[in-house]
Amino acid sequence: MDLSGRTVGYDELRTLKMLALAGALGGESKVSCSGLAGKLDASTQTASRRLQRLDEEGLVEREIVSDGQWVSITSEGEALLQREYAHYQRIFESQVGVTLTGALTSGMNEGGHYITLPGYMRQFTEKLGYEPFAGTLNVDLDAESVRERARMDALDPTVIEGWEDEERTYGPAYCYPATVEFDAGTYDQAHVIAPERTHHGDDQLEVIAPDKLREQFDADDGDTITIHVHE
Amino acid sequence: MDLSGRTVGYDELRTLKMLALAGALGGESKVSCSGLAGKLDASTQTASRRLQRLDEEGLVEREIVSDGQWVSITSEGEALLQREYAHYQRIFESQVGVTLTGALTSGMNEGGHYITLPGYMRQFTEKLGYEPFAGTLNVDLDAESVRERARMDALDPTVIEGWEDEERTYGPAYCYPATVEFDAGTYDQAHVIAPERTHHGDDQLEVIAPDKLREQFDADDGDTITIHVHE
DNA sequence: ATTACTAAGCACCGAGTAA
DNA sequence: TTTACTCGGTGCTTAGTAA
Incomplete structure (x- = not known):
């Protein structure tokens, strides 16, 4: 099934979801790799790589500062989350x-x-x-x-x-x-x-x-x- | 973040979601590895392995027949999907x-x-x-x-x-x-x-x-x- | 047609390191 | 502290094969 055509793994989507939960959807959210790594139950390297990948795919925008980074989800990233949400709605909502x-x-x-x-x-x-x-x-x-x-x-x-x-x-x-x-x-x-x-x-x-x-x-x-x- | 403690990869969750969309939540649903593989955009072997794993984890129950298998999602599997759904609700629903x-x-x-x-x-x-x-x-x-x-x-x-x-x-x-x-x-x-x-x-x-x-x-x-x- | 095993390949992960 | 690079090792994926 397509995740918007691109080579976005499901693990990336999970990371994107985490960022959304951390408030990166409305606007920017301050994130650090170690913090994200904790939520993802993975290493800081993996967290870093995931963020890079999401960036490359145009799903998030980042501004790296000395003590972390400001991340915001792009409209493309939001669309991806919406699609996923729609699937769950279809599963659980009769309407x-x-x-x-x-x-x-x-x-x-x-x-x-x-x-x-x-x-x-x-x-x-x-x-x-x-x-x-x-x-x-x-x-x-x-x-x-x-x-x-x-x-x-x-x-x-x-x-x-x-x-x-x-x-x-x-x-x-x-x-x-x-x-x-x-x-x-x-x-x-x-x-x-x-x-x-x-x-x-x-x-x-x-x-x-x-x-x-x-x-x-x-x-x-x-x-x-x-x-x-x-x- | 925990996916109910167990070693359930996010890719497995994706498979479970697909099964739910295919109607394996209310009751049994007829599934074939090749069909599932198509939806997952992966090989039939991967589809087979994912189903095995979901079975082992107790997230689905299966009955393998000559031309496919009957799959139904267990209450544990449903709980996992509900949790994921809840995350998306939290992201998108103000309420x-x-x-x-x-x-x-x-x-x-x-x-x-x-x-x-x-x-x-x-x-x-x-x-x-x-x-x-x-x-x-x-x-x-x-x-x-x-x-x-x-x-x-x-x-x-x-x-x-x-x-x-x-x-x-x-x-x-x-x-x-x-x-x-x-x-x-x-x-x-x-x-x-x-x-x-x-x-x-x-x-x-x-x-x-x-x-x-x-x-x-x-x-x-x-x-x-x-x-x-x-x- | 199925499911699923085995083996080769490759992608991903995380430790270590640099800036 | 950060982010992100390199580099081994691991484990997942897929092709081929069996039942």
Whole structure:
């Protein structure tokens, strides 16, 4: 299973979790290798190495001072912890699924172009059971939802394979079944579609559906909509 | 940091988590080494070995059949996952603390004897700021609370050191600040006291306080009481 | 197809050391 | 005190094989 693609061992994640518990998530936290080594039940060398590695991977930022170091977890590191948390939530909480809210936007609508390409379209028909309307519904997620979104990683998506033509390659995408709530009503045969690797902090969400939702629900830019991503 | 004392590597925990996600928590789940290997991004041999190890540690139970194996996570394994979950909750949830409910009981009241020993009493005065009443309030936790209790591990307790006299040694104990709710009212200067290593499935909880709570709140055996363990 | 053993390779760990 | 380097030893991983 991916830990965000990189070569991050699970022991590193454990170290990252320790740092988060030590308060390195909100902002900087003063850490010493010997102190960390104690918590990890390992040598100071190992603690030092783990911190270096986390640094190299971009999961933490450090400022080394004479009597220790100031460590803060980056947004990438936070995303990793969120993903792990989402797994445990999925294990222990009966309430699965993620509810996101945001404002409808036209955005750049790049997605709308891509999904019509035959390499993708064929797979939608096959794997989702419908041919999506040739455009995506774009949502500007609110801050809370941008964070919540990480929990989608705990669900298992329908994987749309990447492919290539003569000119370029097209990356894989993940589809999550979703229900969309508009002011005018609810639509429940939609899917959230996301590139294989969602950048943390991305506040754009794209939805596909067999129908032109914007028209069907008479929705305009700025309307607040709620997306319930289910399992 | 302890993973329940035993030599359980973090990689094993990761495997256990995967099994839980595969449904091995509620009951048995059919697993094959190759499938598990895929999820773990490791070889089938490693998957096999991890399962063996989890079995040896008593964290899972297995029944090997011709085309795979049926795996179920033991209560000990579940406790381990709960502890890990509690850590993440502590990281991400502002609402920390654990609320437990149960029935008042006289029990054997072993604790009541121990706490009066000078080796402990001295530390209570010093570290908790009061001299506890010479008896513990014993609570029979309900099933839900027995599970919830694992989350206390994510809080950091006041540690009462172990000691010894000529005859025997006395183990260390953990104290967690707590508020106790009786029918007759609420008391908020209490502590839950637990031996260093709580046995999973233990449904007994012991509370100490400067006053004789049973008398002060006119409580009898069988009364339902709520204990809120805070940070 | 399974699970799991053995053996070779390699990555990780920690002692010692430097700055 | 720190952090982090080098360097042996250990133990985990994987390929191959057996059942």
